[in-house]
Amino acid sequence: MSATTTIAQVNPRQRRSPRSSHITRLLPTPLLAVVNTLLCVVVLGPVLYMVLASINSDVSVAAGEFWPRELRLDNYIKVWSSVDLGTGLANSLLICGAVALVCAAVSLSMAWVLVRFTFIGRITILRGLVGLQSVPGTLMLLPVFVVFSTMSAALRIPTIGTHWAVFVTYLTFALPFSTWVLVTYIRGLPRELEDAARMDGAGNIRILTRIVLPLSWPGIVVSAIFAFLQGWNDVLFASVMTNSTSRTAAVALQTFGATQETGALPLYGQMMTASLICAAPVVVLYLVFQRYLVGGLTAGGVK
Structure with a gap:
């Protein structure tokens, strides 16, 4: 039964x-x-x-036509002479690429120290990383400009209009979020691996580079891409901190769009072409690192 x-x-x-x-x-x-x-x-x-x-004519776009009557591939050639895209793209890749690499390295070190070590002020720093995200970047434009201007006058070196000034500005705003992303990711890593390495005689630098770094690639990629995009899409700080030789692609695109407002017939085709060219590096970046983004963004969501 x-x-x-x-x-x-x-x-x-x-x-x-x-x-x-x-x-x-x-x-x-x-x-x-x-x-x-x-x-x-x-x-x-x-x-x-x-x-x-x-790939459409400016007259057809102005008339509201969606499908082009004839292909105008010459927009992809003329845009390089109409807009200073070459210099802008080079400056953006140089500045944003450097910000992404340095931000990822510094954020990884800071996050590992904040997660694995206990010291006075640790909780305050963690709360500050979250609190800094609520400060609008618009409110920081004037203070940042005054700081670099004062530094230029005191040290007698050029700051406004240089690549390193834009680099430091972007790095300052990207570090808090990137560090918090890696903090949530490193919390999910098993501590036993680090303890085993420490018992074998490995120091902190060796543990960070040989154990934590290989296991944290998804979080590192997310933080680096965020830092890269923050500089790539920025127009506010770049329009103030750069000049004609150091302007980024976003500023070059904005300047080209502003000049078209006074013309009889704006160059719609070249404006759209320039926008697509500026968006292409970001799309390629997402496609290359797509498999890392999912793991990095969902880190810390499952315990």
Whole structure:
């Protein structure tokens, strides 16, 4: 009798349909497909319009035509002479690339110290990393400009308009968030690996470079990409801290768009072409490091 009862209790679980083992979705499958389609249209619609406008004539774009009547690929050639994109892209890649590398290295060291060591002020620093994210960058524009101007007058060296001034500005604003991302990631790493290495005689530098660094690549990539994008998309600080020789691609694109407002017929095709060229490095960056982004962004979400 007990065996029959046991079988009767076990069989319903064994006969359970495979569909019930799946996670219940928030929306039914047809409605989920409709929502995903609408989201793709909203996101990819402007990008498709930019691509079509870049190969269309300015008159057709001004008339509101969506599909081009004739292909105008010459916009991709003329834009390099109309906009100083070459210098702008080179400056952006140099400054933002350096910010991403230095920010990732410094953030990894800071995050590891904040997670693995206990010292006075540790909790205050962690809270400060979160609190600094609430300060708008617009409010910091004038203080940053005054600091660099005062430094230039005191040290008698040029600061405004130099690459290193923009580099220091971007690095200052990118470090808090990048450090917090790596703090949440390193918290999920097993401490036993570091303890085993320390028992074998490894020092802190060796543990950081040989154990923590290889295991933290997803978090490092996320912090580096965030630092890169913060500088790449910035126009506010770059328009104040740069000059004609150090201006970034975003400032060059903004300047070109501002000059078109006074013309009889704006160069819509070249404006869209310049926008696509400036967005291409970011798209390539996401495609290359896509597999690291998912693991880095979800770090700390599951305990």
